[in-house]
Amino acid sequence: MAKVDVGKKILSENDRVAAENRKLFDAAGALVLNFISSPGSGKTTLLEATLDRMPSDLKVLVIEGDVSTTRDLDRVKAHGATGVQINTGGGCHLSARMVAEVLPELNIADADIIFIENVGNLICPSTYDLGEDAKVVLLSTTEGDDKPMKYPSIFHESRLAILNKIDLLPHLDYDDTRAEREVSVLNADCDFLRLSARTGDGVDTWIEWITKRLEEKRS
Amino acid sequence: MAKVDVGKKILSENDRVAAENRKLFDAAGALVLNFISSPGSGKTTLLEATLDRMPSDLKVLVIEGDVSTTRDLDRVKAHGATGVQINTGGGCHLSARMVAEVLPELNIADADIIFIENVGNLICPSTYDLGEDAKVVLLSTTEGDDKPMKYPSIFHESRLAILNKIDLLPHLDYDDTRAEREVSVLNADCDFLRLSARTGDGVDTWIEWITKRLEEKRS
Numbered sequence: 366m367a368k369v370d371v372g373k374k375i376l377s378e379n380d381r382v383a384a385e386n387r388k389l390f391d392a393a394g395a396l397v398l399n400f401i402s403s404p405g406s407g408k409t410t411l412l413e414a415t416l417d418r419m420p421s422d423l424k425v426l427v428i429e430g431d432v433s434t435t436r437d438l439d440r441v442k443a444h445g446a447t448g449v450q451i452n453t454g455g456g457c458h459l460s461a462r463m464v465a466e467v468l469p470e471l472n473i474a475d476a477d478i479i480f481i482e483n484v485g486n487l488i489c490p491s492t493y494d495l496g497e498d499a500k501v502v503l504l505s506t507t508e509g510d511d512k513p514m515k516y517p518s519i520f521h522e523s524r525l526a527i528l529n530k531i532d533l534l535p536h537l538d539y540d541d542t543r544a545e546r547e548v549s550v551l552n553a554d555c556d557f558l559r560l561s562a563r564t565g566d567g568v569d570t571w572i573e574w575i576t577k578r579l580e581e582k583r584s
Numbered sequence: 585m586a587k588v589d590v591g592k593k594i595l596s597e598n599d600r601v602a603a604e605n606r607k608l609f610d611a612a613g614a615l616v617l618n619f620i621s622s623p624g625s626g627k628t629t630l631l632e633a634t635l636d637r638m639p640s641d642l643k644v645l646v647i648e649g650d651v652s653t654t655r656d657l658d659r660v661k662a663h664g665a666t667g668v669q670i671n672t673g674g675g676c677h678l679s680a681r682m683v684a685e686v687l688p689e690l691n692i693a694d695a696d697i698i699f700i701e702n703v704g705n706l707i708c709p710s711t712y713d714l715g716e717d718a719k720v721v722l723l724s725t726t727e728g729d730d731k732p733m734k735y736p737s738i739f740h741e742s743r744l745a746i747l748n749k750i751d752l753l754p755h756l757d758y759d760d761t762r763a764e765r766e767v768s769v770l771n772a773d774c775d776f777l778r779l780s781a782r783t784g785d786g787v788d789t790w791i792e793w794i795t796k797r798l799e800e801k802r803s
Contacts (some may be wrong), residue, residue, distance in 0.1 A: 371590050403622040404706050404735060405727025432707060434734050455737060457676065457707040485735070487623050488651060488676040488705055507726035507749065508624025515653050516623060516704070518674060530726070536755050538782075563757075 379493055382461035386496025389468060395426075395476040396579040399495050401519055402503035404485030407529040409437045411503065411562040411571075412480055416444040418565075418572055423477040423579075428467060430459040430484045437482060447471070458490040459483050477579065487512070491519035498582060499524035506530045510540045513547035520551040525558065525574065532561040598712055601680035605715025608687060614645075614695040615798040618714050620738055621722035623704030626748040628656045630722065630781040630790075631699055635663040637784075637791055642696040642798075647686060649678040649703045656701060666690070677709040678702050696798060706731070710738035717801060718743035725749045729759045732766035739770040744777065744793065751780040 390397045400408045412427060419425055427448030429438040438450040449467045451459060464481065473479070481497060483490040491500070502523040504512055507530055513520050520526060526548045528541055545557045558574065560567025609616045619627045631646060638644055646667030648657040657669040668686045670678060683700065692698070700716060702709040710719070721742040723731055726749055732739050739745060745767045747760055764776045777793065779786025 403624060403704070403727075404731055405622060405724070431734055433736055434730075436730055436734065455707075457705070484707070485622070486676070486705060486707055488674075488703070489708065505624070505726065507724065507752070508622075511653075511655055512623055515650055515655065517652055533726070533752070533755060536752060 376492065379461045382465050383494040383496040386461055386465055386468070389473055390479065390496055390498070393473050393476055394583055395473065395479050396575070396582050397479045397481065397495075397497040398575070398578075399481045399483060399490075399497035399500045400503065401483045401487070401490045401500055401523070402485065402505075403487045403508060406485075406503040406505040406508065407562045408482050408485070408503055409440050411527070411529060411560075411568075412441050412446070412482060413444045414562045414565055414568050415480075415572065415575075416441060416446050418568055419478070420572075420576065423576075424475055426471050426473070426476045426479045428464060428471075428479065428481045430463070430482055432456070432484060453484055457484060457486050457488075458493050459495055460493055461495050464495045478575065487516045487519055491522050498578065501525045501527060503527045503529050504544060506533050506537055506539045506541065510543040511547075513544060513551055517551050520548050520555060523552065523555050525556045527571065528557070528559045529562055531559050531566060532564045595711065598680045601684050602713040602715040605680055605684055605687070608692055609698065609715055609717070612693050612695055613802055614692065614698050615794070615801050616698045616700065616714075616716040617794070617797075618700045618702060618709075618716035618719045619722065620702045620706070620709045620719055620742070621704065621724075622706045622727060625704075625722040625724040625727065626781045627701050627704070627722055628659050630746070630748060630779075630787075631660050631665070631701060632663045633781045633784055633787050634699075634791065634794075635660060635665050637787055638697070639791075639795065642795075643694055645690050645692070645695045645698045647683060647690075647698065647700045649682070649701055651675070651703060672703055676703060676705050676707075677712050678714055679712055680714050683714045697794065706735045706738055710741050717797065720744045720746060722746045722748050723763060725752050725756055725758045725760065729762045730766075732763060732770055736770050739767050739774060742771070742774050744775045746790065747776070747778045748781055750778050750785060751783045
């Protein structure tokens with residue numbers, strides 16, 4: 366069927382470009398994390414909190430993906446980030462090609478950490494390799510504790526699941542142990558962290574997770 | 585380019601099947617609403633609250649769309665709904681064909697209201713007509729007040745935007761007038777309602793909105 370053939374061709378072409386991106390990232394020794402979540406789970410707020418607490422000797426770059434607007438890039442720039450915005454103009458995920466096209470605008474060779482914030486979508490971005498070292502999926506306590514099993518693909522693909530907005534737990538009917546259990550059933554190799562990007566609670570543990578991955582990559 | 589041609593062909597075939605669905609819905613005099621939102625904005629919780637408060641002389645059917653699991657159908661059934669679950673198996677939106685294929689399982693001819701709960705995704709479902717009378721988009725106060733401009737397509741397509749989880753406003757930094765303003769800039773014909781599906785606050789106004797649309801359709 367034409368649809369399937371075109372779909373396969375797109376994914377195989379994406380994998381080819383992702384491998385080229387990965388070569389550039391690896392040559393720089395930079396750790397690249399691809400952030401994926403529903404709209405409004407707090408990816409940008411977590412990036413802001415992360416930028417504020419990141420060890421100052423680490424050079425951080427941010428690639429922001431959105432359907433429309435440069436709002437997220439404006440926000441992380443206000444926290445000192447160097448970065449670039451990709452607007453997909455309706456597209457529901459970033460592709461390796463979109464990332465490849467903005468890399469010349471960034472000084473990759475000097476980078477230690479590169480955060481890629483994907484388009485807010487829990488489904489489509491899970492299929493596309495961008496050349497990252499790891500996908501990181503964000504959940505939020507306000508979304509309901511039943512999400513992992515309902516959107517399994519991204520949890521299969523992620524190295525870490527972050528439960529954000531734990532400061533709101535007292536006001537919600539959210540069972541965080543259920544969410545953690547569902548993630549571990551889907552992917553026993555996926556780590557699980559709880560934090561609040563707004564209050565900063567748990568953010569230090571997340572920064573330790575990042576620096577440990579960076580050490581592993583460079584060892 | 586092959587990709588574009590296949591995309592156009594898929595949408596035109598979808599429109600053809602959507603028109604067939606619409607004929608069936610119109611013949612029954614049933615009002616059909618296509619619910620779209622991010623994962624966890626509260627579509628299912630709102631359906632539960634709606635089922636509990638709907639005038640008892642109105643016959644309601646529910647079509648549940650999810651990537652995986654029958655959890656949402658189980659929940660609305662517990663509130664007395666008759667319905668059917670569609671699992672897309674990775675697909676990021678419902679299509680008119682998926683809806684057409686389950687219609688024989690439902691007694692459409694007898695229905696007054698048909699709720700279609702789309703897959704949790706603020707992007708892809710906006711492009712697909714299912715044969716509905718109106719798309720209804722849900723926002724939630726926990727997602728951030730900047731979402732309309734970042735995901736404009738669904739607000740262009742919707743007849744109503746519902747801001748859910750207003751019970752959490754005291755615990756959040758959410759400017760609901762900003763969200764409402766952004767929706768009205770994107771689409772002046774899109775109504776805007778505030779409610780809490782959890783506490784029931786504002787749900788009666790939403791039920792009035794539905795019954796008014798049903799009267800309009802039948803007049």
